[in-house]
Amino acid sequence: xxxxxxxxxxxxxxxxxxxxxxxxxxxxxxxxxxxxxxxxxxxxxxxxxxxxxxxxxxxxxxxxxxxxxxxxxxxxxxxxxxxxxxxxxxxxxxxxxxxxxxxxxxxxxxxxxxxxxxxxxxxxxxxxxxxxxxxxxxxxxxxxxxxxxxxxxxxxxxxxxxxxxxxxxxxxxxxxxxxxxxxxxxxxxxxxxxxxxxxxxxxxxxxxxxxxxxxxxxxxxxxxxxxxxxxxxxxxxxxxxxxxxxxxxxxxxxxxxxxx
Amino acid sequence: xxxxxxxxxxxxxxxxxxxxxxxxxxxxxxxxxxxxxxxxxxxxxxxxxxxxxxxxxxxxxxxxxxxxxxxxxxxxxxxxxxxxxxxxxxxxxxxxxxxxxxxxxxxxxxxxxxxxxxxxxxxxxxxxxxxxxxxxxxxxxxxxxxxxxxxxxxxxxxxxxxxxxxxxxxxxxxxxxxxxxxxxxxxxxxxxxxxxxxxxxxxxxxxxxxxxxxxxx
Numbered sequence: 314x315x316x317x318x319x320x321x322x323x324x325x326x327x328x329x330x331x332x333x334x335x336x337x338x339x340x341x342x343x344x345x346x347x348x349x350x351x352x353x354x355x356x357x358x359x360x361x362x363x364x365x366x367x368x369x370x371x372x373x374x375x376x377x378x379x380x381x382x383x384x385x386x387x388x389x390x391x392x393x394x395x396x397x398x399x400x401x402x403x404x405x406x407x408x409x410x411x412x413x414x415x416x417x418x419x420x421x422x423x424x425x426x427x428x429x430x431x432x433x434x435x436x437x438x439x440x441x442x443x444x445x446x447x448x449x450x451x452x453x454x455x456x457x458x459x460x461x462x463x464x465x466x467x468x469x470x471x472x473x474x475x476x477x478x479x480x481x482x483x484x485x486x487x488x489x490x491x492x493x494x495x496x497x498x499x500x501x502x503x504x505x506x507x508x509x510x511x512x513x514x515x516x517x518x519x520x521x522x523x524x525x526x527x528x529x530x531x532x533x534x535x536x537x538x539x540x541x542x543x544x545x546x547x548x549x550x551x552x553x554x555x556x557x558x559x560x561x562x563x564x565x566x567x568x569x570x571x572x573x
Numbered sequence: 574x575x576x577x578x579x580x581x582x583x584x585x586x587x588x589x590x591x592x593x594x595x596x597x598x599x600x601x602x603x604x605x606x607x608x609x610x611x612x613x614x615x616x617x618x619x620x621x622x623x624x625x626x627x628x629x630x631x632x633x634x635x636x637x638x639x640x641x642x643x644x645x646x647x648x649x650x651x652x653x654x655x656x657x658x659x660x661x662x663x664x665x666x667x668x669x670x671x672x673x674x675x676x677x678x679x680x681x682x683x684x685x686x687x688x689x690x691x692x693x694x695x696x697x698x699x700x701x702x703x704x705x706x707x708x709x710x711x712x713x714x715x716x717x718x719x720x721x722x723x724x725x726x727x728x729x730x731x732x733x734x735x736x737x738x739x740x741x742x743x744x745x746x747x748x749x750x751x752x753x754x755x756x757x758x759x760x761x762x763x764x765x766x767x768x769x770x771x772x773x774x775x776x777x778x779x780x781x782x783x784x785x786x787x788x789x790x
Contacts, residue, residue, distance in 0.1 A: 322574055335577070370644050384730055389729060460606065538729045
């Protein structure tokens, strides 16, 4: 074995001098390294912020998002479960759901789904239009960014089927998709690859019952390859765009991609 | 005759001192994340009660926690891989990895010795058997944190890995338990370093340790 652990043998006084020299050198260099690391950390922490997060950190988070987007594949699926695994799903988040139900407890009227695509005039779709698509059912995990998850059964139509049928003639799929509630109180930005994933559905039934208002009636997004924050409720607007769209929780300091 | 021995190689010292603040940041940001869903209890007792989160100022900082965790994970992983690669490549692993099952018996003897229950230490090379198990175990734990971390980071994209870890929930539990393990390791490690004294600590900074003369090895 090569000697990676050399020894220095010297008379006592010389040995102590040598040790003092090595100590001085070692602790000065160590101190400088620690100060440098602290300085680097502080300069990142104090760098100007992009949506609540210092910009160098945003670069890394965006890089992570790109990396996982490129690895995502239509065969990479959130596991599915038997219906016996279904548990109660707490309605979490009511941005864009601030209208009151009427005296009979009926949710407020929904003005349809507006579809916007570059180079085409907006189209308004009704629930029946979405329900004319092939019906899909999925029993899968809904993962909240807080850390908990619940199995739910959803009934809806694949977003990829939706784009095939309703993307206006002559317009192409864009890099991104923006979805918002009517009035844009809540809004999410999605990469098209995740939106076209086979488990991404426009949903009107939850556990075999029509969606209730708190869960996004009459039409919400279920995108199991993203955290719950991207599963927008009560969609009023879908816009195809090549600019990375705004996103409600991104602007509060969360990751834009937020993929699972 | 007394002598100076290069105990800790430069690269190992770098890996060690990089890991120290990074692991601290990973645990800290992990606590910011854990606050949003502090699920784990021992019977009726919450492992981290709300007042404890409040004491450390860890509340309502989920976004910040995730932002730190998923940036510093890169340094944690790269540094860990570099350390393992270096110890394998250089041959230093021979001092660090227990080589036989008797290491467990010897380690128990070391524990009894350190608790002043027995007088003799088992024979050792650079590290005693308890150190070998601890320093190898902590690397296995790091690998465990990496794997379970990936599983809860990407339970759809890496669903096979989450399944391998016993599912999304169980992976999170292991990830948490390993973190508690690091804190336990840290407490014992700091205690042992303080008991071992300045000469030992200094060698982790400057590399060289003073070996007193007399019974040279």
